[in-house]
Every structure is written in structure tokens, then in C-alpha cells.
Amino acid sequence: MDTRRGALAVPKVRRVGFFTPTEPPPESSQRPNRSQSGPVEATTSSSPLSDSPSGNLISPVLIPPSRHHSDNLTSHAAAPVPVPGPAAFRRYLAHDRSLHVGSYNAPDSLLGTSPPSSNGEFSEDSVSLFGFQRSDSTKLSASFPNGGFDLTLAVRAPQESETIIETASASEGKKKIAEVSGKSESVTTKPQKEKEPKSLKDKTTKAERRAIQEAQRAAKAAAKGEGKRHADESVEANPGKAAKKPQPKKERPPISSSVSEKTAVAVEKEKRMDVPQTQMQYDDKSRVDKAKRRAVVEQTETKNKVELFLHLPQYERGSQLPNLSSNFFTLDTIHHAVYKVGLQHLAGDISGDNARCIAMLQAFEEAIKDYTTPPMKDLTMDLTTKINGYVSFLIECRPLSMSMGNAIRFLKNQIRKLPVNLSEPEAKASLCSDIGRFIDEKIILSDKVIVQHAVSKIRDGEVLLTYGFSCVVEMILLYAHEIGKKFRVVIVDARPNLEGKKLLRRLVSRGLDCTYTHINAISYIMREATRVFLGASSIFSNGTLYSKVGTACVAMVANAFSVPVIVCCEAYKFHERVLLDSICSNELGDPDAVANIPSFSTKAKQSKMMDNNKNLQFLNLMYDSTPSEYISMIVSDYGMIPPTSIPVIVREYRRENLLL
């Protein structure tokens, strides 16, 4: 449990792009080896990221019970696992341990010669950070037995248990990256847990129970096998052999740990079902292949990808749409409303986060209205799988935005919370009204609130600069004009979408005084501006603004000219993740859009030639991240707040956000 905790406390930084594979180990505190849970707990609660996703749901198989029961009693009491389960589990292991205590201690002491800094926490980190990086295997091998892992599967030879843990934690790390949004309910800090005993109680999912069961079985089997081997040659007693062994074993870790890994995969799968999958790492071959087999939309990936962004999906735009549309009638599983939305996302008919989210929710609403529970099935379960299918379809059409992920999470939560005794029409009606309420309250009402707040910041004679197109900003500008404020608007736009044109057209038709320019003129036009209004795709809990590419540039230039930057963002777009750069999570648009310039359309042949050039790669990034220091103020439903307050809002209101 300790090591697991340690891993959770670490902010999830994914290293992508260029970095040296043999990075020096991060400095980790030197603690007594065995009883780590105390100090780690402390760091967890103190860290602002304590409520990082995928908290306690980590499969019990992987969680080694610590030697001192008292150590993990607290955590177990809070854990969503039913009491009898882990108790039995622990008993098993305790029993095993009593058999082999002597044997596992020997390698432990021998390996104790390794640097003390490499305790369990570090190794866990390194694996979860660099899931693919197995090079520092010696460190790992040294660290695992040290960090209290000897207790986990005491029955096995150390090298075996180590491989298990390594693979498990590696996959864990990967999964954690994949599930960006994670489970918000599973909170690691204690006080919050106590606040929500109910929600935790109903979280003893089937998966967990099964995992526990399988863990027990595995432990039993292992104990048996080990016992035999012990009788035969007493492997454990020979520490030298044990220490040597890891190298060859490492090359094929799954063999020795097939059982536990299987359970881990099962649990992982179950978990993935719950969570809107916002990201998959597209440089991970096996996963991509798996996803391809499942995929509804046939997609061919572009060959020429920019190396730094290999982990993001990039498809040949041309091939997707015809493929999807030709399968119109064969996709029975997808409701036609959802299908239409997916098609519109894919074709780019709908852009803008709010609109995409609303369109998606409305499609879901329609799908729920048309839904009938098949016989012998539970509405909650079946509807959730249906929605999951829709969501993965939409992801295939276009990666979801953060706000859509939040909305999906809300909907699933709503489904999960449905009372069991509710009849089907009632349940459907309640879900539909929930969706309607979400749209009304979280999007439309909050837009109105934001408009009210932001208008107070507009004074007569000001020059407001905005970038691209954001529907909230448009509402603000129109409303301010309506109530008679005198101001001028500068619309900064960027290729290839030129969304600002839409805004410009509407503003001019309402009689606003506008200037339209492209982003390359930003430093000139910024001299005139007195205020910058920006829209947002999402705001992360470190205050980073995630928005249309170019926003960061505008914000930084504004900062340099000491122009206040006001970001308008509905609270449902806040996300508890932390984003440090715009490489980890981003979206790649159609590369041809960058290459094809309308005025040069006659040279289409030339661009065709360019397409086939191996040395040429096109990059059409969709988003970028603006560090919080360039943002003066965020206007949200909760009023005008500094970016540093985002984590507070996320923490305090998230529950309310999700459950309404």
C-alpha cells in the first residue's frame, strides 16, 4: 500500500518528446524501509494534487499489505473495498508469510547494499513515469525488495515478485496516463473521504470483488508452487542466485505473473469503462492495434508525423469521412443522433467547445429517449455500456475536449446514481432532465453569469482585443454593446480556420466597431488594446489555460504590454489535471489545412508533390497552454477569480459540479 500511495502523491507528469532515457533518480527522502505509509500520507494530503484521479481503485491485487496491520488500517477503513474482502486477503498473506519469513528476508538483507535512496517510492515513480523505460532494471531490482514489497508475495522468490510488480506498475502507469480525467470520487485525502461515505460505499464494484477473489486464488496457487519448489531446492535460501536471476527474467515478465497480470488487466478494463477516455498514447503500438480492431471508423494514420507528437492521433483526413459515411447503415449500434454529431465533429461542421458539448449531450439525450432496456439486463449497466460505445465512437471521430469529458462523467454519474426501484420511463425521464439541467445550468446560465461579471470590467472608450472565436466573449461584447458601452473591438485571427471571421461578421452586423487582423500583427495591434478577452477550452488546476493554438502567444504579448488578460471560462470546463506544456495533451488537426493556402490553390499539384515528400512533415496543432502567470483574471460562474484559485474551485465545487 505504501508504495502505491507514494506513486499517487506524485503529480502526473508525462514525459514526452526528447529526454535522456537514463535520467538521474529524483531525490527521495530517506525513510525507514518498512513503515512508509505515515509520511507518504502526509505528503499526499499536503500536496495540492492529493485528489488526483484513479485513487483507491487501484486493484487490490497490486496492493501489498504492509507488515504492520495498524499501518494500513486507516487506509483500509477509508478504502472503498468491503471489509471482509481485504481482511481475508490479508489473512492469506499473513499465513503465507509465517511460512516463509526466513526465506525472503535473506535476499532483502543482501540487496540492502544498494543505495538507500532507491526505496519503493522512487522505483514506482520511475516506472509510472517512464513506463517503457526498463533500462534501469538494476535499480528496480534493488529497490523493490527494499521498499516493503517483500511482503506482497512473500511466498515467491524475490525476482518473481519483482517482475510482477514491475509489469503491473508499468501498466498501471500507462493506464494512468491514458485515463486522464480519472476517477474523481476516489479521493486520497482522508477528510474528503469521510465527507462522502455513501458514494464510496457503492463503489465496491464487481471488478474489485473479482479482483480480490482472483488475488486470493493467485496467492494460493503461488503458495503451493512455492512450497514445492522450496522442498526441492530451496531457491529462496540462496540469495546469490536470487540476486543474479532478474536479468534473464526481465525479458519475459508476463510469463511469471500471468495470473496477477490478467486480473490487473481485468480491473483495468473495468475501470476504463467508467472513465471517459480522453487520451490514448498513439506511439504505443500494441494499444493502437487493439484500438484499431475495436474501432468503428476505419482510419489510416498519416505516415509523416512530427516526432514530438507521435503520441497523438493523426489520421488522413480524406479517408475518414467517406469511410464513416459509407458505413452509415451498417453501424447499428450507434444511435443516429450520436452518429450525426460524430459526423459533424469529423467534418468540422461543429467547432467550439460549448457547441460540441451541447451537441453531444443533446444526441445522448435523444439516444436515451429511444433506449429500451433489453430483457434480462439492468438499465444502469446496459445504458452505461451504450454510452461508452457512443463515447468511443465520438472519440474516433474527433478527440474529446476536456469539457466533453466532464459532461460525460456527469452523465455516467447520473446513470450510476439512479435509484434501483425506478421504472424505465422514469429513469429515462430523469436522465433527460438531468442532461437538460446540465446544459441549462452549467453552460447557458453560467454564460449569462460570466457575461454579467465581465461586462462590469468594460469601460467606455476601451479597446478590447479578442483572439479567435469564443461564444462567451461574443456574448459579452454584444451585451456590452447592447447596454450602451462605447468600445472598440480588435479581433485577432489565425489561419487555417479563421474562426474570427464568424465573430467579425456577427459583430459588424450588430454595429460594433471592429478591427480585424491576423496573429502575425499581434505585437503591433497590442499597443492599442486596453484589455484582452480570451475564451478557453479548459483550465487546469495549476491555472494553465488550455485553448486554441495562438492564445498563449496573445496572452504573452499582452503581458509584455501590460494589458490585462481576462479569460472567460465556464466552471464545467475546469479540470483537475495539471498541464505543464502543450505537448502531452493536444490535438492534431488536418495537416493539409496548414499546407493548402486558398490563394495558392492553383498549385494543388505542387502540394500533392509535397505530401509525398518524406522530409516534410506538417503540424497542425489545435491547442496550446498558457501558463497562469500570463492570466490576470478568470471570469467563471463563481465570479472573477485569479488563476491560483482554480484548484480551490476544482476541489471544493467539483463534487457539486459532477452531481449538480
Add this chain to the structure above:
Amino acid sequence: MDFQVVILAGGFSSNLVPLVSKEVPKALLPVANRPVLSYVLDLLESNNLKDLIVVVEGEDAALKVGGWISSACVDRLHVEVAAVAENIGTAGALRAIAHHLTAKDILIVSGDIVSDIPPGAVAATHRRHDAVVTVMLCAQPVSGPSESGGSSGKDKTKKPACEDIVGLDSWKQFLLYIAKGTEIKKDTRVNKSILCAAGKMELRSDLMDSHIYAFKRSVLQEVLDQKPAFRSLKQDVLPYLVRTQLRSDVSSDQNNVEENGNGKDNMQNNEVVLSQILSNASLPSFHQVYESGLDSRKTHKCCVYIADESKIFVRLNSIQAFMDVNRDVIGDANHLSGYSFSAHHNIVHPSAELGSKTTVGPHCMLGEGSQVGDKCSVKRSVIGRHCRIGSNVKIVNSVVMDHATIGDGCSIQGSVICSNAQLQERATLRDCQVEAGYIVCAGGEHKGETFARR
């Protein structure tokens, strides 16, 4: 997906006389020994469309088509055969079966199509744009129907190219103008308001209407009701909808506005904001721009789906097309036929008997139970079931239907011999059509003739 499929299988097409007759309606004309309708049904079935309505002109024809359908695919498809009166046109046929139509959108497919273009693509485009009508356009066959088959073309069966002239917007999404090429003599009229609204119109003559349409049911029925004079979908209904797309008097989307009326004031306000957000997010089509320019204008969208050029599309609407289809299905487009080809690129049924020194070339098909005598040569031809062909017969680029009898020493080039026809010895046919059951006398030499009983 809330789509209903209507197949307009027609009746006895006058274009195809003498191939069609009372016994063989157009839909059952064999293409590579399978009725042409089966190709359409296969195409739809592969797209998971199994509830179909087949509209046939004339009771007799309907009985025949229905009989064939029930024998061929009763277990796989749910097909409803509707008989309508003859010569009421496609629009009339739809009017007659209007009470069967209930779905939100209707896919209308002509029954004489041999193609591998997925109809789903049309439906998807239709749904995406929420259009009133979506037309599938496909590239005009490059080689043209006339110069097909090498030696056989260039004669009186060649029809004037009846291309369509279509006008598209700059994104090739909307249909702005459509006319039949043959109707345009010297000048034509283009609606000015549409041209102004769209800004740019691309007129193309290399595309042809494929007779696969997706209609919004409510609109289609309204138009059919309001304009009783309309006879043809292609010539009346479609141009009408295209013409009036900016001054629409069909109630396409107005029902949802009414629905909102019963809500509370606040809710309604929210709805307005909602729809505004949604509409603001998308790039407005010229329809919306036009609509917003002047109040109380209603528009509807007419979309096009342009099929990929690599796809095969042939309409069986002339004798020449019939020859082409037969040739293509066992030749270039052989994946459509559903047969497996031998190493020699031909299909010879195992029960067919070949005489000594008889050669069957590539791209040929020999039906079940046919007998071919000695020293014959068959090239690029389709021979039906149970034909009896004598010795020293040469068959090139031709179609011989079931149960035909061909005497010794005949030479057939570029011709169609219908079922039960008989060719006596040493008859030489070139670019001829022989009606079912006709007997061609021995020794005659014919070129470009049509043999039919008057």
C-alpha cells in the same frame, strides 16, 4: 437509422425493347445471368438495409418481380412489392405508395443500377446537412457508353450523350442547379438569387445523376401533394426543390419551433441561446447567411454526394448500357457479380459441355447446362443457362440468354440473343438484337438489325 428504402424497379422500359418483354420486365433482365434487380438488392443488403419497398409498374410485372424476389431472397430480406399503374412516372409511383412511407427520410434507388457505391454515404451526407434532398452524382463513364466494346460501337444504337448539367457551390456540397443536358439547347436560365447567395457556382457536365436520392419524407410528400402535375422525380421534383431552395415553401424545420412554444419563458429563452450557440459554432452555409439577411425567409438545402471515381456505377437504361454492364460485370467489375472466376478469368459452369477445340476466352461466362459444339470460339460474352450452341460458332462481345439455340457456323458479334431465340445455321449477326423466341433464318447476314415480332 430511420431510413426507408424505396426501389423504383420500373416496368417495361421502351428503351430496352426488344430485350424486355411481357415475360421479362426490366428489373429481371439478366446481367451475367442474374436479374439486374439482384445487384441492387445485394448492394442494399451489404449495407444492412433489409426492409425494402420495391415499386413495379404494372400488375403483371409486379407479379413476376415479386415471384422472383420471394424465390431468391425471401429468407434474407424483407421486401414489399408494390404494383402501381403504368406510365405514371416516378413521382406518381411515389404518390401511390405514399401511405407506406413513415420514416423520417427516404432513400430512393433506381432498380436498374449496377454499382458498388455505398448508399450509406448519401444518407450520411443527407443527415449531416439536414438536407431536404440529397442527390448522388457520379462521374460520367470516361470511355462513354458509345465507344465500348471496340468493334461494336459507333452505330445507330449510340444515343446522344444525355449528360446532366449540374451546378455546385464552391465546397461541392450543395446543388444549385440541375438540368438534363439534352434539354439545354442554346441557353439556360440560372436562378440569380441562388447565384448571388452562393457567390460562386461551378457548372459541370462530367457528373451524372445516379438516380439515388435521399429525401426528407415530409417535404417529398408535401411537394407531391401540392404539385399533382409532377410526374418524374428527376425532371420535376428535383429541379423544383433546387430552384426554390432560397424561397422555400415547404415546412422543413419549422416544427421544432412550435414545440418550444409550450415551455416556460425562461426555458424558451434558454433554447434560443442554445440554438444560437449551436448555429454560431458552425460555419454558416449560404442558406443561413441568406436567411439571416432578410427575415421571414425560409430556405432548404439540396445537397450532393459525389461518388468516388474509382467506384463503379452503371445504369441499365439502354441496350448499349446493357451490353456494357454485361461486359463490365464479368470483366473489370467482376467483384460485383458474386461469382468466383477461374484462372482464365472466366466462369464456366461445371455442368456446361464444351466440344473439342472449343475455346472460351477470358471475361466470358457459360451458364449451367449449356452445350457448346466443336471448334467454337467464345470471347468476352455471356452465355446463359441451357443454351445449345452448334459447331464452328463464333461469339464475340455478345449476350446469349437462357435456352437460346444457335445453329452450326453462326457468327455473332456485339449482339443480344434473348431467351428461347433460335439462330439457324450460318446466320451472321453483327450488332443485332433478337427478341425472345424469335427465329432467325439460316444463312442470313445481318448488321445492326432488331429482330422482333410485330
